[in-house]
Amino acid sequence: MRLAVSFLLIFAVLFTNAQQVVVDKLPKSTDEFIQLRNKIATTPAGGATMFMIAMKVYESDKDLGNQFFVLAVDKNRLETGSTYKGYALRRGDIQLITNQMAKDKNLTNAYIDGSSVDNGYFVKFPYKFVYSTNPYSGDIKTGPFKVFIKCSGAASPRPITLKKNDKGIWKAANWSSVLVGIKKLQ
Numbered sequence: 001m002r003l004a005v006s007f008l009l010i011f012a013v014l015f016t017n018a019q020q021v022v023v024d025k026l027p028k029s030t031d032e033f034i035q036l037r038n039k040i041a042t043t044p045a046g047g048a049t050m051f052m053i054a055m056k057v058y059e060s061d062k063d064l065g066n067q068f069f070v071l072a073v074d075k076n077r078l079e080t081g082s083t084y085k086g087y088a089l090r091r092g093d094i095q096l097i098t099n100q101m102a103k104d105k106n107l108t109n110a111y112i113d114g115s116s117v118d119n120g121y122f123v124k125f126p127y128k129f130v131y132s133t134n135p136y137s138g139d140i141k142t143g144p145f146k147v148f149i150k151c152s153g154a155a156s157p158r159p160i161t162l163k164k165n166d167k168g169i170w171k172a173a174n175w176s177s178v179l180v181g182i183k184k185l186q
Contacts, residue, residue: 018130018131018132019043019045019130019131019132019147020113020128020129020130020131021040021045021046021048021049021128021129021131022126022127022128022129023036023049023053023125023126023127023128023129024125024126025125026053026056026057027053027057027068028064029064030064030067030068030071030084033050033053033054033067033068033071033072034071036050036053037050037071037072037169038169041072041169041170041171042168042169042170043170044131044133044140044145044146044147044162044170045129045131045147046170047072047162047169047170047171047172048129048131048147048149048160048162048170048172049129050068050071050072050171050172051069051072051073051160051171051172051175051178052108052111052129052149052178053068053072054068054069054071054072055097055101055107055108055178056108056127058097058101059101059105059108066083066084066088066089066094067083067084069083069089069093069094069097070083070084070085070087070088070089071084072171072172073089073093073171073172073173074162074163074165074171074172074173075165075171076173077089077090077093077172077173078090079091096176096179097179100179100180100181101179103181104181104182104184106120106121106153106182106185107153107179107181107182109121109122109123110151110152110153110154110182110183111129111149111150111151111152111178112127112128112129113127113128113129113130113150113152114128115152116152117152117153117183117184117185117186120185121152121153121182121185129149129150130149130150130157131147131148131149131150131157132147132148132150132157133145133146133147133148134148138161143162143163143164143170144161144162144163144173145161145162145163145164145170146159146160146161146162147159147160147162148160149178151178151182152182153181153182153183154180154182154183158177158178158180159174159177160172160174160175160177160178161173161174161175
């Protein structure tokens with residue numbers, strides 16, 4: 001019992017500065033996505049949310065989701081392609097996203113606050129994403145910067161690393177941990 005209490009205390013100290021980003025609806029076009037991105041991706045948590053929105057849309061509309069990924073990720077994760085304005089998410093990245101989401105249909109919902117194994121990862125609007133940081137998240141002034149997104153399918157929040165572009169928009173640079181499996185439904 002003492003070990004569990006110590007772990008919780010250490011966990012609480014390391015993960016601080018909880019932030020929430022709330023999304024009332026999913027964008028239905030690249031124009032809507034860009035408007036939302038320009039509004040909320042002025043913070044690392046907002047940038048991470050845009051990546052999560054791209055994942056959520058990708059579940060039901062691969063073409064639009066792919067376009068959203070191009071708009072939500074750091075330029076170093078893009079290659080020449082025809083997805084959006086001459087760019088595409090790197091082949092290996094989109095394959096990993098596709099494969100991991102195919103393995104678990106509830107993956108994206110596990111990151112929306114209110115979902116749980118007990119409720120079948122059910123979510124409803126508004127979608128709330130909960131983030132924390134720790135002393136090792138990086139320097140928010142110079143980036144890159146790491147936020148940790150709450151996951152109801154995991155024991156601890158999972159990191160997403162972001163970089164700020166020259167327009168002041170935070171974009172996902174590393175998201176591999178959010179693609180790791182989640183607790184299976186009973």
